[in-house]
Amino acid sequence: xxxxxxxxxxINGRDRSLEIAPNxxxxxxxxxxxxxxGTKECCVVGECGACxxxxxxxxxxxxxxxxxxxxxxxxTSVEGLATDGHLDALQQAFLxxxxxxxxxxxxxxxxxxxxxxxSNPDPTIDDVHEALGGNLCRCAGYLQITEAxxxxxxxxxx
Amino acid sequence: MTSNTYVGSSPNRVGGYDxxxxxxxxxxxxxxxDELHAKLVTINESKARIISIDTTKAEQVPGVRxxxxxxxxxxxxxxxxxxxxxxxxxxxxxxxxxxxxxxxVAADTKEAAEEGAxxxxxxxxxxxxxxxxxxxxxxxxxLVQDPSLRVGETFANTNxxxxxxxxxxxxxxxxxxxDFVIEREYEFPMVTHFAIEPHAFIAxxxxxxxxxWSTIQHPFQLQKTLARLLNIPxxxxxxxxxxxxxxxxxxxxxxxxxxxxxxxxxTGRPVRLIMSLEETFQAVRRPSTRVRVRMGLTSDxxxxxKDIETNYLIGAYVDIADRVASKSSYVAAGxxxxxxxxIVGRTILSNxxxxxxxxxxxxxxxxxxxxxxxDEAALELGIDRFEIRRRNVPEKGYEFVPGDTPADGEWIQxxxxxxxxxxxxxxxxxxxxxxxxxxxxxGPTTGxxxxxxxxxxxxxxxxxSGTSDMGQGARTVFAQIVAQEMGIPLESVNVIMGDTxxxxxxxxxxxxxxxxxxxxSVYRACKDVHGKVKAMAAKVHGVDESGIEVDGGxxxxxxxxxxxxxxxxxxxxxxxxxxIGNGEMRKDKVPGHPLAGSAAFFEFNxxxxxxxxxxxxxxxxxxxHVTVGDVGTALNPQQVHGQxxxxxxxxxxxxxxxxxxxxxxxxTRNLGAIDYRIPTSKDLPIELISASIENxxxxxxxGVKGVSExxxxxxxxxxxxxxxxxxxxxxxxxxxxxxxxxEAMREQES
Numbered sequence: 001x002x003x004x005x006x007x008x009x010x011i012n013g014r015d016r017s018l019e020i021a022p023n024x025x026x027x028x029x030x031x032x033x034x035x036x037x038g039t040k041e042c043c044v045v046g047e048c049g050a051c052x053x054x055x056x057x058x059x060x061x062x063x064x065x066x067x068x069x070x071x072x073x074x075x076t077s078v079e080g081l082a083t084d085g086h087l088d089a090l091q092q093a094f095l096x097x098x099x100x101x102x103x104x105x106x107x108x109x110x111x112x113x114x115x116x117x118x119s120n121p122d123p124t125i126d127d128v129h130e131a132l133g134g135n136l137c138r139c140a141g142y143l144q145i146t147e148a149x150x151x152x153x154x155x156x157x158x
Numbered sequence: 159m160t161s162n163t164y165v166g167s168s169p170n171r172v173g174g175y176d177x178x179x180x181x182x183x184x185x186x187x188x189x190x191x192d193e194l195h196a197k198l199v200t201i202n203e204s205k206a207r208i209i210s211i212d213t214t215k216a217e218q219v220p221g222v223r224x225x226x227x228x229x230x231x232x233x234x235x236x237x238x239x240x241x242x243x244x245x246x247x248x249x250x251x252x253x254x255x256x257x258x259x260x261x262x263v264a265a266d267t268k269e270a271a272e273e274g275a276x277x278x279x280x281x282x283x284x285x286x287x288x289x290x291x292x293x294x295x296x297x298x299x300x301l302v303q304d305p306s307l308r309v310g311e312t313f314a315n316t317n318x319x320x321x322x323x324x325x326x327x328x329x330x331x332x333x334x335x336x337d338f339v340i341e342r343e344y345e346f347p348m349v350t351h352f353a354i355e356p357h358a359f360i361a362x363x364x365x366x367x368x369x370x371w372s373t374i375q376h377p378f379q380l381q382k383t384l385a386r387l388l389n390i391p392x393x394x395x396x397x398x399x400x401x402x403x404x405x406x407x408x409x410x411x412x413x414x415x416x417x418x419x420x421x422x423x424x425t426g427r428p429v430r431l432i433m434s435l436e437e438t439f440q441a442v443r444r445p446s447t448r449v450r451v452r453m454g455l456t457s458d459x460x461x462x463x464k465d466i467e468t469n470y471l472i473g474a475y476v477d478i479a480d481r482v483a484s485k486s487s488y489v490a491a492g493x494x495x496x497x498x499x500x501i502v503g504r505t506i507l508s509n510x511x512x513x514x515x516x517x518x519x520x521x522x523x524x525x526x527x528x529x530x531x532x533d534e535a536a537l538e539l540g541i542d543r544f545e546i547r548r549r550n551v552p553e554k555g556y557e558f559v560p561g562d563t564p565a566d567g568e569w570i571q572x573x574x575x576x577x578x579x580x581x582x583x584x585x586x587x588x589x590x591x592x593x594x595x596x597x598x599x600x601g602p603t604t605g606x607x608x609x610x611x612x613x614x615x616x617x618x619x620x621x622x623s624g625t626s627d628m629g630q631g632a633r634t635v636f637a638q639i640v641a642q643e644m645g646i647p648l649e650s651v652n653v654i655m656g657d658t659x660x661x662x663x664x665x666x667x668x669x670x671x672x673x674x675x676x677x678x679s680v681y682r683a684c685k686d687v688h689g690k691v692k693a694m695a696a697k698v699h700g701v702d703e704s705g706i707e708v709d710g711g712x713x714x715x716x717x718x719x720x721x722x723x724x725x726x727x728x729x730x731x732x733x734x735x736x737x738i739g740n741g742e743m744r745k746d747k748v749p750g751h752p753l754a755g756s757a758a759f760f761e762f763n764x765x766x767x768x769x770x771x772x773x774x775x776x777x778x779x780x781x782x783h784v785t786v787g788d789v790g791t792a793l794n795p796q797q798v799h800g801q802x803x804x805x806x807x808x809x810x811x812x813x814x815x816x817x818x819x820x821x822x823x824x825x826t827r828n829l830g831a832i833d834y835r836i837p838t839s840k841d842l843p844i845e846l847i848s849a850s851i852e853n854x855x856x857x858x859x860x861g862v863k864g865v866s867e868x869x870x871x872x873x874x875x876x877x878x879x880x881x882x883x884x885x886x887x888x889x890x891x892x893x894x895x896x897x898x899x900x901e902a903m904r905e906q907e908s
Contacts, residue, residue, distance in 0.1 A: 023269075037187035038180015040403075042354050043435045047831035050354055078180035091178040095170050098796045101804065102629030103177030104184060104355040104403030129839040136831070138354050138404050139629045140807035141800055142839045143846060 007071035012036075012080030018067075026062040026070060027051045030077055038078040038107045042136075049135030052108035053077045059115040061134075078107035081114065090114060093152040094145070101139035109135045113149045121156055123149065163710075164638040165860045168796030169648050172633040173401065184403050185358035185373050186432045193360070194223055196421060196431040197271035198414075199261040199278045200440075204509040204824035205287035205300070206253045211261055212279040219277055221270030224425050227261045231420060236387050240379065240411045244307060245475040245512070247387075247416045253282070254302060254474035255509050256825045257440025259414070264421050264429050287509035288317060289824035291448055291471050294506045302474055302507035319476060319505040322484050324752060326560050327498030329454075329463045336454025336462040340535045344527035344890045346874075347817035348446040348471075351516055352836050353628075355403025356438040359415050360430040361422035367394040370419060373402045375409045375626045376666040381658045383412045384419055392658075399656040405628035406808075407515030408442040410668055411477055436829040443818065444516035445470040445479055445505075449490075449527035459539055459546040463498040466490045468524055472505045473512035480505050482513070485600060486520025488559070488753055492528050493569060493598040493762060494550040495558055509824050515668060517808065518867050521599045522874060526892065529595035529875035534888065543594050543879065544577050547764075551596070554855075563600075563756045566863075567788035571851050572764045579784040579847050580766035586883075590770050590781060593879025597763040597871025601864050602671040603755035605745040607679040608662035611640055613687050615734040617723040618650035623680060624664025625672045627655060630866050631797040632672050636680050638793060639859060643684035645711010645722050662740075670864025673793060674758055674857055675743050681859040683741030690737050691722055694729030759857055762788045763868035765806070767843075769880040771887075776900025778814060778881060780843035785873075787848075790856025790863035802848035802869040809873025810843070811836045815893050 004019040011034065020029060027044075030036040030053070039062060040050040046061040053062045054076040081088045087095065090113055100106045109132060116123055116131040123131070128149045129142075137145065176182040199211075213225035228235060228248050235250035237243045249260045263274035288294040288302060294317040301317060308314035313321065333339075360371040368390055374380045377399035385395045402409050414431055422429040433441065448469045454462040468487050472479035487503030536546040551573065552558040552565040576594065577583070586592060610622040621640050625632045637651040644651075654661060664676060688708035695713050696703040707714040713725045726737055747754045768782040785806045792798040815835045819827045828834045848869060854861030874892055882888050887902045 031187075036180075037183070040184075040354070041186065041432075042356060043831035045830060045832055048354060048435075082179055087175075087178065094178045095174045098168070098171050098174070098631075098800055100171065100174055100177035100629075101631070101800055102353070102355070102402065102404040103173070103182050104353070106177050107180045110178065129842070133838050133840045136352075136354060136836060136838060138352050138406070138808070138836060139800070140804035140837060142807065142837075142842055143803050144800060146839065 005068050007068060009070045009072065010074040012076060020067045022068055024067045026053065026065040026067045029067040030062060036077050036079050040104055040107055049108045049112065050105050052111040052135060054111050054115045057115060057118055059112045078110055081110060089155045090117065090149070090152040093148040093155065097144050097148045097151060099141055099144040099148040101141050105135060105137045109137065109145050116149070117153055117156065121153060123153055164642040164648060165793060166791065166795065168794050169634065169638065171631060172637045172653055173627065183400055184355055185360065185371050185400055188360065188371055190360065190362055190428040193428040193430050194264040194266065194425060195268045195271045196262050196264045196418060196429050197275040198259040198437065199263065199275045199280070200257050200259060201253060201280055201282060202825065203253060203282070203284050204256040204289065205285045206282040207285055208249065208251055208253065208260060209281040209283060215279065216263055216274040216277040219270055219274040221266040222263055222274040223266065224264040224421060225261060225274065225278060226264070226421050226424065230424060236416065238383050238387060238412060238416060239476060240478050241480050242476045244303065247420060255511055257437065257511065259417065262417060262421060264425055287824045289508050289510050289820055291469050291506055294471070294508050302509055317507045319472065319507050320480050322487060322503040323501070324488050325500040329465055329498050329500055332463050332498045333454060337457040338535065338539060339452065339454045340531060340538070341450065341452040342531040342534060342890065343448065343450045344530055346447040346523040346526050347892055348443050349812045349816045350439050350443045350818070351406045351408030353402070353404030353406060353408060356433045356435050357409065357413060357441060358432045359418045360428060361419040362428040363422050363426055367396065368419060369396045369398065370415055371398045371400065372415050373409050374399050374412065375402060375405045375628060375668065376411065377626065377656060377658050378624060378663050379666060380412045380415055384415060387416050388419060396659040399626055401656065402626060402628040405626065406517045407519065407668065410515050410666065413441050435831060439826060439829045440511050442514050443511045445472050445482060445513040447523035449524055451527050451531040453531055453535060455535055455539065457539065459536065459541040459549055461494055461496045461550050464491045464496050465500045466528070468503040470505050470520070471508050473510050474507065475512045477512045477514040479513040482515060482520040485753055486524050489598055489600055490524045490528065493552065493558065493596055495552050495556060511826070517805065518599060518871050519669065521597065521871050522812065525595065525597050525872045526874040529872055530878050533593070533875065533879045544573065544582055547594070547596055548573055566760055567762055567855060568853055569762050569788060572762055572786045572788050575849055575851060576764035576766045576784050576786040579786070579849060580768060580782060582766065589884060590768055591880045591882065591884025592766065592768045593876045593883055594764065594766045595872035595875035595879065597765065597868060599761045599867055599871055600757035601759040601761065602669040602675060602745065603753045603757060604747050605671055605675040605743065605758070606663065606665045607676040607743045608664065609676065609679040609683045609741045610662055611683040611687055611739045613644055613726060613737040615730055615736060617646055619644055619646060620652045620654060621680060622654045622661045623676055624661045625655060625676045626667040630801060631794060634797060635673050635677065635793050639677060639680050640684060642710060643681065644687070670761060670866040673862050674864050675745065677858045677862060679741040679743040681741065682743065683739040686739030686741060687737050690739065691725055695725045698725060698728045759863040761864060761868040763871050765872045765876040767876040767880040769877065769884060771881055771885050771899060773903065776896040776903060778877070778894055778899065780810065782845045783843035784847045785869040787850055787865060787868040788863065789850045789852060789865045790858070791852055791854045791861040792850050793860060793862050798850055798865050799848055801866045803846060805867060805869035806846060806848060806873060807837050807842065809870030810841065813874040813877040813893060815895060817893050
């Protein structure tokens with residue numbers, strides 16, 4: 001086994017010191033080392049978006065990122081959206097319009113949407129389709145997911 | 159509490175909160191102490207005789223605890239399957255499809271398991287394989303299954319698994335009545351479920367008990383399968399089935415749970431096998447199908463006869479594919495009044511991934527052929543394509559399959575609604591085309607669902623139901639029924655599923671059955687509670703039961719309406735406790751029926767599409783997509799929309815982009831998400847409208863029918879017809895990829 005590498009990162013608002021195997025992806029570390037299983041594993045080749053997290057404001061497929069690369073950076077996973085047990089506007093909108101069906105893709109969808117609204121608080125439908133174009137949903141709740149993002153954007157402006 | 163608080167309402171999904179916080183636990187999210195990680199060993203061939211398996215190097219990999227080979231399994235090789243016991247736990251002497259597991263490694267870490275699996279040395283001899291209908295049916299074709307495993311079968315010495323014959327009347331008697339006869343052949347590709355959650359399994363020995371976690375849709379069937387293979391009583395074989403991350407039929411039946419269970423029993427430790435998406439592609443798919451339709455019509459478009467031949471290319475082991483073929487072939491003539499019908503259906507074994515149920519259960523394949531042929535006929539006869547369907551669709555109560563469940567809806571309303579929403583009578587912009595198609599699928603033909611409702615002392619309730627909620631929203635609609643009937647808030651209902659040790663038996667979650675069959679069971683469990691509340695009310699108030707009615711959460715007696723809980727609180731007294739109700743819904747087998755029973759209901763759908771085709775690229779753009787279903791009652795309209803929209807988009811997947819690509823040796827070349835495309839948010843119709851007809855005439859509680867498959871039954875022929883309308887191209891193979899359309903356009907030009 002290769003030697004572990006020490007890194008410092010902020011994960012869901014909390015500063016952490018971690019010892020990372022250099023061959024582990026960010027997805028491996030989140031799920032297996034930190035127990036943050038909200039981030040999902042599906043294709044592991046960066047095509048399905050189920051493992052999307054936000055790194056320094058940018059949505060990333062955590063299956064394609066080596067965990068050591070988060071040294072000194074800020075990572076948000078789906079577990080970091082709600083604060084003190086209160087859903088954030090996106091989560092609430094997803095729940096209200098029944099965007100989740102089986103729910104497996106939803107953490108990834110939420111994180112892509114979160115990154116979108118951080119950089120573009122007033123997106124058009126096309127902006128949403130583009131930003132979430134890398135997040136597959138086989139229940140195909142795309143209409144509801146898009147609606148939820150637009151509802152959350154509107155709520156954010158009020 | 160008013161009488162209809164929850165029926166027809168759309169409360170937030172039960173389980174929705176955990177789905178938006180990441181707290182929802184799927185199988186892969188569950189970890190057990192001391193667990194081992196498993197990895198499958200496969201070879202790069204679709205058919206080969208195994209000469210030897212050398213585990214020496216694999217066993218030397220640090221962390222490897224077991225290299226499981228057929229030598230570690232009972233002799234003869236244990237086999238299982240929902241229809242035939244033909245699937246071996248590990249490849250038995252011969253690999254029969256690309257990706258079939260030969261051995262498996264269990265290790266302390268995922269990495270060690272992968273390293274161990276790569277170190278297993280398999281010596282084998284490549285054998286000739288078959289992976290197309292024509293090759294499998296050739297006179298000298300190599301046999302996929304050894305005839306010794308098929309004792310007593312008519313076609314044991316061929317690759318035909320089963321041939322089925324349905325129909326009524328004799329075509330020879332009516333052929334002369336037809337003014338016009340058309341015969342066409344259509345093909346439907348191999349596609350896969352692509353649930354975003356790949357299949358995952360964990361087995362844990364626990365004394366003389368075994369606990370198994372699986373992404374399975376039918377936990378009780380898995381329990382029975384494992385109990386039989388392992389000779390463990392059902393009472394000690396506990397299956398946990400957390401809500402699957404999408405199923406679509408792919409997770410109906412046991413797959414690798416037997417292997418993982420044997421590995422856990424051998425090591426005495428929990429063993430987890432989390433499959434990759436690529437491995438999942440190799441485990442489940444929809445049968446590809448070739449359908450020949452010969453149809454006779456009068457000059458005014460009335461159907462005279464249909465002569466339909468369906469050939470399903472199934473995998474190396476049957477799984478549920480024979481049932482897929484028979485059930486879909488049975489209604490192959492569609493929702494029409496056809497005086498004479500002849501149907502021949504065949505399942506054909508091949509060295510390809512096992513084929514199983516997939517949303518629509520064989521119907522989308524047949525519908526692609528039947529509706530497209532009808533479209534060609536309408537065109538040649540000069541009859542409007544909506545009109546030719548209206549003329550032939552049966553009225554409610556008409557036995558369109560003689561002796562079976564009659565048409566159970568005002569289907570003309572569905573057709574008219576679709577015509578209105580697509581704007582069939584409005585002018586079409588230049589370059590645009592429109593198409594329409596009808597789809598019909600039988601609901602469940604048998605069923606058995608038990609449930610238990612516990613109404614607790616504080617007025618909350620727990621429902622125990624064995625349905626799997628894989629996204630269709632079963633938890634929510636059942637909670638609605640309990641809340642409705644108990645007169646309590648939905649938020650106070652807890653729904654327990656997915657544990658065979660605590661939840662009573664349910665046959666299965668498939669065929670859009672659960673709202674109707676389990677829903678009825680839940681409704682009856684509530685009625686059982688009502689009966690006990692009635693007895694309590696009589697005792698507490700000293701009146702005769704005959705003067706008391708309990709309905710929708712209210713106890714009515716002597717002109718007074720009391721909330722159920724007023725009576726229950728008084729009736730339970732100072733010790734508290736609870737009121738327990740049990741429900742049962744049984745749809746028994748019918749002896750001699752070709753499908754073992756008549757349809758509980760039909761899913762009837764009309765889809766209409768407006769599309770354009772890019773002349774330069776061949777790319778199809780869906781401008782408007784209308785899908786209308788006859789749902790009886792939309793118990794939860796938001797969830798009905800979710801199912802309809804989702805099925806419609808899934809239908810666009812197999813219409814426009816999906817299909818396995820096999821090489822000349824039968825290996826799937828596009829495993830996984832890079833080379834197998836499913837619709838994304840950028841592939842949607844510009845406008846998608848899903849609508850329902852509600853006449854409250856279904857067999858389930860409050861008049862519901864099943865809804866989850868209707869919207870993809872006839873997507874493909876509606877798209878194909880719109881493309882033909884726009885371009886004049888008739889393409890009889892799916893998917894209608896830009897390449898295929900572009901090539902057809904160039905051919906048309908030359």
